[in-house]
Amino acid sequence: MxxxxxxxxxxxxxxxxxxxxxxGPLDLLLSLIREEQVDIYDIPIARICEQFVIRIRSxxxxxxxxYLEMAARLLRxxxxxxxxxxxxxxxxxxxxxxxxxLLEYQQMREVVDVLERRGEERRNQFAxxxxxxxxxxxxxxxxxSLAELLSAVDRVLRAARQPNMHExxxxxxxxxxxxxxxxxxxxxxxxIMWTEIVERGAEPWQILSTLxxxxxxxxxxxxxxxxxxxxxxxxxxxxAASEAA
Amino acid sequence: xTPLAKLLEAALFASARPIATDELASLDPEVSPAELQSAxxxxxxxxxxxxxxxxxxxxxxxxxxxxxxxYTEAIERAQLAARPARLSGAALETLAIIAYRQPISRxxxxxxxxxxxGGVLKSLHERGLIxxxxxxxxxxxxxxYGTTPVFLEHFAxxxxxxxxxxxxxxxxxxxxPRExxxxxxxxxxx
Numbered sequence: 353m354x355x356x357x358x359x360x361x362x363x364x365x366x367x368x369x370x371x372x373x374x375x376g377p378l379d380l381l382l383s384l385i386r387e388e389q390v391d392i393y394d395i396p397i398a399r400i401c402e403q404f405v406i407r408i409r410s411x412x413x414x415x416x417x418x419y420l421e422m423a424a425r426l427l428r429x430x431x432x433x434x435x436x437x438x439x440x441x442x443x444x445x446x447x448x449x450x451x452x453x454l455l456e457y458q459q460m461r462e463v464v465d466v467l468e469r470r471g472e473e474r475r476n477q478f479a480x481x482x483x484x485x486x487x488x489x490x491x492x493x494x495x496x497s498l499a500e501l502l503s504a505v506d507r508v509l510r511a512a513r514q515p516n517m518h519e520x521x522x523x524x525x526x527x528x529x530x531x532x533x534x535x536x537x538x539x540x541x542x543x544i545m546w547t548e549i550v551e552r553g554a555e556p557w558q559i560l561s562t563l564x565x566x567x568x569x570x571x572x573x574x575x576x577x578x579x580x581x582x583x584x585x586x587x588x589x590x591x592a593a594s595e596a597a
Numbered sequence: 598x599t600p601l602a603k604l605l606e607a608a609l610f611a612s613a614r615p616i617a618t619d620e621l622a623s624l625d626p627e628v629s630p631a632e633l634q635s636a637x638x639x640x641x642x643x644x645x646x647x648x649x650x651x652x653x654x655x656x657x658x659x660x661x662x663x664x665x666x667x668y669t670e671a672i673e674r675a676q677l678a679a680r681p682a683r684l685s686g687a688a689l690e691t692l693a694i695i696a697y698r699q700p701i702s703r704x705x706x707x708x709x710x711x712x713x714x715g716g717v718l719k720s721l722h723e724r725g726l727i728x729x730x731x732x733x734x735x736x737x738x739x740x741x742y743g744t745t746p747v748f749l750e751h752f753a754x755x756x757x758x759x760x761x762x763x764x765x766x767x768x769x770x771x772x773x774p775r776e777x778x779x780x781x782x783x784x785x786x787x
Contacts, residue, residue, distance in 0.1 A: 375686045375687045375690055375710070375712070376687075376690075376710050376711045376712035377711045377712070378710070378711040379686075418711060418712045418713070422711065453709075453711070456709055457709065457710070457711070459763070459766050460690060460693050460694055460697075460709060460710075461690070461693075462761070462766045463693035463696065463697065463760065463761070463766070464686070464689045464690055464693045466760060466761060467689050467692060467693055467696075467752050467760075468689055470752040470753050470754065471683070471684065471689075471751060471752045471753075472683075473666070473753055474656070474750075474751060474752060474753035475680045475681060475683070476666040476669045476680065477654070477663035477664050477665070477666055477669065477753075478663065478664040478669065478672060478678045479613065479614075479661055479662070479663055479664075480610065480612070480613050480662065481613065481678060
């Protein structure tokens with residue numbers, strides 16, 4: 353059986369050699385077709401499929417994904433070939449698409465041969481090398497008096513003496529204050545609306561403080577916050593459980 | 598050599614890249630295309646007949662002075678210049694497809710080669726052999742690739758038409774002669 357002929361070679365050659373030997377599943381398939389000396393227009397699909405699977409067994413799985421896809425395609429064609437043909441005239445060769453791709457690939461490989469030959473010829477000729485970037489011309493020698501030098505030093509020192517100051521703005525947010533306000537309001541009323549605890553015209557820091565205080569208290573379970581729909585007024589109520597306790 | 602030939606030779610010597618014919622023409626506004634061509638022929642003959650170590654080559658849409666291949670090994674051995682690395686099989690296949698089908702998208706190249714080509718495209722682009730030449734219409738508007746003048750230089754091609762035409766290739770995409778039924782099946786699958 354033909355299987356014996358390539359299996360040992362494939363197994364011995366191993367991973368790296370196989371990777372460099374073929375540029376893809378179509379390349380491998382074409383080389384099998386050449387080795388087996390079969391007609392590309394009448395591929396013995398069962399035999400080629402078997403050979404193909406044997407060969408890709410020696411490939412690493414990551415790289416073999418594309419080969420596995422081709423193996424699956426070959427198996428499907430093989431199965432289709434086994435189906436009864438029925439009307440011989442209307443029968444479509446399931447290999448046709450594969451043959452078209454192989455011929456297209458083969459055609460491209462011919463161009464590769466041309467490019468390889470031309471590239472090798474050109475490689476063996478040198479053009480004038482690219483000139484390296486011209487080095488920057490050397491700086492003109494320093495021409496300045498001692499006074500100029502000293503005044504320059506003075507300028508540098510004066511600039512350096514200016515300390516690099518950052519103004520630190522204290523965080524104007526008062527969460528503990530907001531919490532105590534909300535708590536005292538809630539001891540008076542069981543239920544209060546957001547618009548009632550935030551004054552109209554309040555500063556952003558006040559609104560923020562109230563909001564953060566509110567969230568903090570809700571987290572502690574001292575109150576419940578309820579907003580029936582987005583952007584609606586928020587209802588704040590004493591938590592029933594903490595009230596009971 | 599004529600003064601024009603000497604002028605052209607100096608310009609070609611000074612340039613590291615091939616010089617296009619119209620660029621050479623700009624060296625002397627008086628000169629006609631015919632005079633330019635005869636001056637170039639004169640330089641080439643001068644190199645060939647008198648036996649110089651360099652030759653004048655037409656490639657990449659222009660003209661360039663190149664060393665003769667027979668001296669390459671000695672030059673390389675003396676480490677005065679080094680040949681560029683050969684392109685891999687995968688790179689050559691991808692270039693061949695782009696050269697013939699440009700502008701072409703990555704997916705179309707992968708359909709022909711049967712493997713992913715993202716990495717190869719990146720390195721070809723880095724070497725300046727291909728460039729993005731546009732975007733396809735349709736889903737995702739994929740990038741379209743084409744070859745560059747560097748590609749022509751790399752393979753010492755004057756222009757793309759110098760590559761064999763599709764019908765000149767031994768196995769062209771023609772109908773198989775023996776099985777007309779199968780040929781029609783191929784067409785229908787297209």
